[in-house]
Amino acid sequence: MSAGRPTTVRAAAKVNLHLGVGAPREDGFHPLDTVYQAVSLYDDVLATAAEESSLELLTADHVDGAGVPLGGDNIIDRAAELLGAHHGRELTTRIHLTKSIPVAGGMAGGSADAAAALVALDRAHDLRTSDHDLLAIAAELGSDVPFALIGGTAQGLGRGELVTPVADNGEWWWVVAPSDGEGLSTPAVYRRFDELRPDAPATPEDPTELLDALATGEPLRLARSLHNDLQEAALDLRPELGDLLDLGERAGALRGIVSGSGPTCVFLCESRAGAMATAEALRAERDVVLLACGPVAGAHVLLDQAGA
Numbered sequence: 150m151s152a153g154r155p156t157t158v159r160a161a162a163k164v165n166l167h168l169g170v171g172a173p174r175e176d177g178f179h180p181l182d183t184v185y186q187a188v189s190l191y192d193d194v195l196a197t198a199a200e201e202s203s204l205e206l207l208t209a210d211h212v213d214g215a216g217v218p219l220g221g222d223n224i225i226d227r228a229a230e231l232l233g234a235h236h237g238r239e240l241t242t243r244i245h246l247t248k249s250i251p252v253a254g255g256m257a258g259g260s261a262d263a264a265a266a267l268v269a270l271d272r273a274h275d276l277r278t279s280d281h282d283l284l285a286i287a288a289e290l291g292s293d294v295p296f297a298l299i300g301g302t303a304q305g306l307g308r309g310e311l312v313t314p315v316a317d318n319g320e321w322w323w324v325v326a327p328s329d330g331e332g333l334s335t336p337a338v339y340r341r342f343d344e345l346r347p348d349a350p351a352t353p354e355d356p357t358e359l360l361d362a363l364a365t366g367e368p369l370r371l372a373r374s375l376h377n378d379l380q381e382a383a384l385d386l387r388p389e390l391g392d393l394l395d396l397g398e399r400a401g402a403l404r405g406i407v408s409g410s411g412p413t414c415v416f417l418c419e420s421r422a423g424a425m426a427t428a429e430a431l432r433a434e435r436d437v438v439l440l441a442c443g444p445v446a447g448a449h450v451l452l453d454q455a456g457a
């Protein structure tokens with residue numbers, strides 16, 4: 150029997166401050182040059198070693214859990230398979246997943262769950278996997294999963310999985326407006342990107358200007374250098390997002406952008422007070438408006454029930 154302990158691990162949503170996308174590679178993936186920031190919207194994964202595997206989902210009021218697969222197709226199931234295969238054993242686990250990150254919103258909620266699950270499963274089954282191996286398994290699970298493990302602010306190359314922390318001297322305040330309706334499929338957004346940008350360069354645009362802005366900690370400079378190559382495709386699929394971006398900027402945000410592949414829109418504000426005022430104004434028009442700050446930590450143990 151395992152000497153592991155029931156463990157709760159928390160992982161954060163991400164915003165892409167810069168998302169440079171190149172023409173598809175031979176393996177079908179798009180080369181990325183991106184800068185991720187972890188922001189304070191979180192999912193929690195509680196893992197307990199058990200005789201049989203199960204997954205129970207709890208969602209915050211603003212999260213529609215209908216899109217989260219529970220019958221063995223969850224990315225958490227895949228994390229358990231890969232981590233188990235790495236250690237040559239089956240990891241039967243009772244999982245409780247609590248979601249606050251919008252589903253299919255371009256904030257990498259699934260990737261956050263995968264990263265949290267890797268750390269929680271590792272503790273629950275007392276596997277003592279090295280950080281190096283956890284990162285390698287994370288990259289196999291998905292392009293955004295290594296970043297969800299490390300958090301903070303980091304540049305991602307390759308298909309986003311090759312992550313390096315970058316200097317970030319700001320405390321950045323965001324207003325987050327998830328979609329009022331359905332999420333957007335990431336592959337569908339990339340397909341539209343390919344149609345709209347048949348001449349995309351092989352090497353994606355680099356974030357030099359944005360990295361300078363992060364180091365200064367000045368919100369206006371960061372606002373000016375935010376960049377998302379997928380925004381045009383997301384707006385083409387969901388034209389109403391353009392109105393939302395205008396609305397947020399009229400409500401006082403320094404700049405609004407589509408988060409990753411969308412449809413969540415995020416608004417960078419000058420300060421906490423500025424974000425609160427912008428959120429308040431947006432709430433007159435939108436069902437769900439959230440406040441978040443970044444950068445925050447990557448996947449971390451919240452509660453180790455043996456009280457380590």
Ligand code: ATP
Binds near residue numbers: 253254255411
């Ligand atoms: P990204 O920004 O990485 O493209 P996203 O935020 O747009 O991701 P997710 O919430 O990660 O989207 O979910 C994408 C799809 O993954 C969902 O539509 C769902 O079918 C599937 N999925 C599998 N496991 C999970 C999970 N734990 N949480 C959410 N979705 C999951």
